[in-house]
Amino acid sequence: MKIRGFETIKEYQGKVNLPVRATEAAAGYDFEAAETIVIPSIWKQGIGNVLKAALSHEKLTLEEKLLNQLKPTLVPTGIKAYMPDNEYLQLCNRSSNPMKHFLIMSNGVGVIDSDYYNNEKNEGHIMFQFLNIGLMDKTIKQGERIGQGIFLEFLKADQDVTGGKRVGGFGSSGN
Numbered sequence: 623m624k625i626r627g628f629e630t631i632k633e634y635q636g637k638v639n640l641p642v643r644a645t646e647a648a649a650g651y652d653f654e655a656a657e658t659i660v661i662p663s664i665w666k667q668g669i670g671n672v673l674k675a676a677l678s679h680e681k682l683t684l685e686e687k688l689l690n691q692l693k694p695t696l697v698p699t700g701i702k703a704y705m706p707d708n709e710y711l712q713l714c715n716r717s718s719n720p721m722k723h724f725l726i727m728s729n730g731v732g733v734i735d736s737d738y739y740n741n742e743k744n745e746g747h748i749m750f751q752f753l754n755i756g757l758m759d760k761t762i763k764q765g766e767r768i769g770q771g772i773f774l775e776f777l778k779a780d781q782d783v784t785g786g787k788r789v790g791g792f793g794s795s796g797n
């Protein structure tokens with residue numbers, strides 16, 4: 623019987639490992655990067671963008687030119703997760719990521735809702751979003767462990783109201 627677990631996204635069949643817990647008592651399932659990807663240093667990205675904006679001839683204010691220039695990088699995992707509808711999967715950073723690689727999760731923790739699984743937009747593809755606060759760009763290699771996912775239960779309020787069915791992720795339910 624299926625209760626909660628992981629499956630591979632179609633596009634990544636045969637290319638990624640399902641998450642595993644590193645030790646017998648580990649709470650988190652470790653996720654690997656599905657692709658080799660560069661997380662640019664925010665400082666290099668920032669200074670580069672200030673220079674680009676200063677030198678560009680577009681008729682915009684500097685503020686407009688700089689808007690949306692520092693973006694977190696989405697790291698694909700090639701994994702989707704299914705679970706009962708009173709549970710979610712909490713994505714957390716690895717403790718070693720900031721210390722060794724200056725990588726922080728830009729959203730603090732990630733919340734993977736049960737209705738994200740197999741959604742029509744991206745099949746429920748789980749992504750980690752990172753900012754690199756180090757001075758150098760960081761390359762994450764395919765197969766490198768990037769973060770962990772913990773299954774948790776949540777409670778509902780007496781005044782529980784919902785907006786209906788999920789169609790995607792990352793802002794799909796509106797502003």
Ligand SMILES: O=c1ccn([C@H]2C[C@H](O)[C@@H](COP(=O)(O)OP(=O)(O)OP(=O)(O)O)O2)c(=O)[nH]1
Pocket residue numbers: 713729731732733734735736737738747748749750751790791792793794795796
């Ligand atoms: O780090 C994350 C955070 C979220 N998600 C996916 C799963 C989650 O179910 C969906 C929506 O996340 P959330 O509700 O936190 O973001 P939102 O900005 O409110 O988007 P939406 O409007 O789609 O709910 O995006 C990830 O893959 N990684």
Ligand SMILES: [Mg+2]
Pocket residue numbers: 795
């Ligand atoms: Mg949401």
